[in-house]
Structure formats: structure tokens, C-alpha cells
Amino acid sequence: MATRKEVADLAGVSVATVSYVLNHTKKVSQQVEVKVLEAAKALDYHPNLVARSLVTKKSFHVAILVNDLQNPYYVTLLEGAQEVAAKAGYIVSLILVNSSGSDQIMELVSRQLDGIIIAMQCENEEDIRKLHIPYVGIAEKAAVNVDYSNALNEGIHELKKLGHKRIACLCGLQKNTRDTRLSLIVRAMKKEGLTYDEDLFIWGNESEDTRIADGYEAMTQLLKKGKEFTAVYALNDLMAIGAIKCLKDQGIKVPDEISVFGCDNIETDEIISPTLSSIDVSARYFGGQLMESLLAEIEHRPFEPVFIQTKFIRRESIARCKESVY
């Protein structure tokens, strides 16, 4: 690996001059410029970003914290974020946060990371704040918000129109977790004059019980209650898929007897049978905007808050209410 000094020597100039031309940081004469560039090319010189980081205190390195990469939603979000970062010259590292713990998180400050995106329901956001590193999350109201209200209202309205009166909800998260979707779904139901029954809300045990198996489990619990319902909203599509599987296993027909819809509009929705109604949230765009806002904060640029609109996508999993009781 050629160093800057070698380039300087070959070009017959000082290291400072090499910096000037390579970083376009000061005016240099045409003569030296070409000499330096030629020398750099001849030596196949690549600047050492580690050394640069040491003095500039900027690493152009950010991290994304995820805990459920098996959920395609987060993968798409990640793709969107990575793309934006790459375009801006940042490299993004993936931190899979699971049981193992937060020692990995403390490392992020040692590594001089410029910023962090928290792409998960985060319990210990406090730990991250203490790092004094710029970060953005997906949970709270922030610079980039997904506005679920439209789509949720639409979904509930659609169910109402089809005659559904008792709608259950597979929440995925623990009770009392503040999640926009969950408060909005309640509001949407009230708005449509539907009876809101706490017993039809199934909560998760862990911070994020939102996988297929969790949907299956939640539906099992719901059925066990023996309460009447004719439609189900699941926090996300994976849960909805699990729930449908459970209903099938119990010999209950979807959508003939129970209508189901989820959220995220993942690719699988159109593959399964019945195809799954869902809410499209532009996960890729969301991820991209999250990164944009993070980079803006890092670079002390202003960032205009963005509100991402959602859309209800009706597919086969929803049908007219048959007034059947479970």
C-alpha cells in the first residue's frame, strides 16, 4: 500500500501538496496537479481513511441496529438506507441486536461511528443516547414519520362496509408499548362506531413478538378466548400469515369466515393463498429517508421532516362478513 509520502516523493512535492490536490482543498498549479495525479496513479495510491478519520474525527461509518432481519420489511428498509448511505460515501455496518446484549453497542463509540439508525423496537434507547452519537429511531415521532392513519382508516372502513363489527387485533408488542399503529387502529374503530373490545386485543410477551410463529400463537390465544369476531388486523404481515395458517389448521376459512389484513405489504402477500390484504408503507423509501435525516444531523444540515403516506391494499384475504361466530 503506497502512502502519501511516497506519492509526494515521486511527484517531487511535499505531502501537504499531495493533500491539496487530492482533496481539492487548495489552489495548486496545473503543473503540480498533473504530476501528483500521475504519481498517485503510478503507485496505485489509495488514501488511508483510518488515518484521515483520526484527525478529522469523521469516520463516514454508520450502523444500523436490527433485531429481526427475517422480517422482509426490515430488509427492505435496510436496503433503502444502505443505498442512500453509499451514495453519500458512508459505509454501513449491521448490528444484530439479540439476547447477547449491548456490549456491541458500547463498541460503536470506540469505533468513532458517525451515527446510528435504530431499526427496531428499542428498549434501551437510553443506552444509545448516552453514547452521544447522532441517532434516529423508527419508533418515536421523529424527522421522518410514517403516517399509518389513512391506510388503517381505509382498512377498518372497508371491513365496516363489508359488515364486520367485531374486529380483533394481534398486537405483537407488549401491552402498553406505544405504537402508532395500535393507537390508530383503536381510533379508527371508534371513528367507525365499532365496539372496541379489549378482549380482542392479543398482546405479545417479548418486546417484539412479531414473527410468523408469533402470529400463529396469538391467533391460538384469540380463538381460545371463545369471543366473537369476524375480522383480524395483525400488526404486520408475518403475524397475519401466521394467523391465517392457524385459522386454516383449525378448519376456519379465510376469508369466508374470518377476514384478515396485515401491514408492510411484503412480497409474500401475493404469493400465499388467499393473497393477503395489507398496508403499503414504502419501506425502502422510509429507510432511505431515515438515513437522509441521520446524515443531515451528522453534517449539521437542516432536514425538512417528511411524512410518508400509506396505502391500504385490498387482496383476497378480506370478504363480506358472514356473521359467523367464533
Next chain:
Amino acid sequence: MATRKEVADLAGVSVATVSYVLNHTKKVSQQVEVKVLEAAKALDYHPNLVARSLVTKKSFHVAILVNDLQNPYYVTLLEGAQEVAAKAGYIVSLILVNSSGSDQIMELVSRQLDGIIIAMQCENEEDIRKLHIPYVGIAEKAAVNVDYSNALNEGIHELKKLGHKRIACLCGLQKNTRDTRLSLIVRAMKKEGLTYDEDLFIWGNESEDTRIADGYEAMTQLLKKGKEFTAVYALNDLMAIGAIKCLKDQGIKVPDEISVFGCDNIETDEIISPTLSSIDVSARYFGGQLMESLLAEIEHRPFEPVFIQTKFIRRESIARCKESVY
């Protein structure tokens, strides 16, 4: 951010001594040890890994190159790799290689990365070799191999037993791409005395046409040929899922008229209907072992080559041949 010097001052020792105790690199007296540790804790000191990298020339930073994160197979592989890396103190960055190009790859040198995992069908491996950075790929024979032969033999044998004679193959990759699975499937067919018909092999156009839509497209092409076949092997499950969708759309019943099996054993296999027969490849373990072998190379440790065994998983998508013709 407290620096090592501040810790030294507070503890009343030299910076070298601080290094000695923090890195356990030299014997120090109990006295100084506690003094240093206390000072470090008091100042909430975190070593600057960037500075360390500059002198040690080790970044504990590796990259994984992927081009299709929408394929759960790669996600699982990534998870396995990341877990191993994290445990060894490495941070892993994700490089999404798409059309945009390879400028990102040159950056990896500048960032002093310790190693690279190429988790994709790679065209420009040459570019990466030129970086003179340790790397491992998934394509070629290497330190860690997935032995598909068992599972493929099993799969073909199973089909043979069920009366299938003409088996098509959706290859996903471009013709002449050397892929273990594709050469092995041919061998398996010959071994079972099945007629091998080139016309029943559908190739991809791009370097990796292996998504759901590609499977759909490949099956469309296959049907258009009008050649007889009663079973299909798809390079991976996504393609198989696309193929089944296509067959359904054409009113062809799976598995009653056509049997299908894929490869990777992704979660969706058990969700769709019919459930998809597949080959389990322990993607998580594979990813982990890839990382192990990379780290071994980086740290100049010996690495015992590993051969990952595969298993054929029979599910609903395969049934007795009805001798129907398409």
C-alpha cells in the same frame, strides 16, 4: 471523549502503562492496575479503535458483498456470519452490489478492511483479488463447501421412485455458469438413468435471475416450449415459488400434474400451498463457517475445511407421476 493521556494523568502514570493494563500486554503491579482501571471508569474512557487501527494495521472490520438481500437465504447466511464476527470482535459492513458499480469496492481498501465475504455470484472476483485483502466466496471450491450431492440425489431418486421420468430444471444462472447444483443435478439424473434433455433446462439472462419473478418467467418459457415434463427442480426456493405461481395461473395443478422442488429451505416453504419440497443447506451455519474461515485467514490461523451436508425435505409439492403431458 476521554483520551488515554487523561486516564494516565488521573491515575498518575504514563500512557504506556495505561496501555499495558488495558490491553493486558505487560505485567503491572496490582497497585497501578486498580488505579488505572478506576481512572478509566471515572472518565468513562473508551479506547479509540481508529487510532489503534492506524498503528496496528488491523481494523477488525470486514465486509459482506450481497446483491440479493430479498432472498431470505442470503439474509440467514448474513446473520450467521455476523454473529460469528461479532463474537470475535469484528464489525461487519454490508455492501449491496447492484448496477451502481464497483467504486464502493475500491473504497474497502482505503478503509483498511481486514477481509471480505462475497455472498453472491460474482462476476468481477478479479477486481476483489486485486485489492489484496483476504476474502472468501461462496461460489468456488473453498475452505467451506456445501455438499449438495446427497440432497439432490435424494430428490431425484424420490422423483424417480414416484414415476417421474422427464425432469425440467430452472437454472436461474446464465448458461455455462459453473454451479455445483447444476452439474450435480445432471449427474443425479444420469445416475438414475433418466433421460437428460437440454431443452428442459431453462437458463437465466443476467448473472443471477433467481427471484420469484424469474422463476415465474422461466416456467413461462418452459411451458412455451411444449416439451413433455412432469417434475421441476428450481435452483432455489424463490424460483420454485414463482414457478408454482405460474403453473397455478395456467391452471396446472401442483403436485397433481407437476411436481416441484427447490433449494434453500426458506421459511416460506411451509407457508405456501402446497408446501414446497426443498433442500436444507443450513444457511446460518454456512454463513458462520464462511466467517470463521475468513477470520482464520486474516489471523493466520489454520482452518480445517468443512463440508456442510444437505438434506432433502419432502413436502406437499411432490407427488406420484400421473403421466400427464405438457
Next chain:
DNA sequence: TTGTATGCGTTATCAA
């Protein structure tokens, strides 16, 4: 056992 001093490859400050 502990301290001093040098270098890692940059950027940046100040002179020239």
C-alpha cells in the same frame, strides 16, 4: 515494573 520516545498516515496551521 514503569516511563520515554517514535511512528502509524492523515489533516491543518502557519510560514515562506
Next chain:
DNA sequence: TTGATAACGCATACAA
């Protein structure tokens, strides 16, 4: 327009 040279925070050879 260019060049010395001092940081940046750490590791380490060598001295003490």
C-alpha cells in the same frame, strides 16, 4: 502557490 511541522490517539521498542 507551496512546504515544514505539529497534532490526532494509540502501540511498542527501548531505557530506566
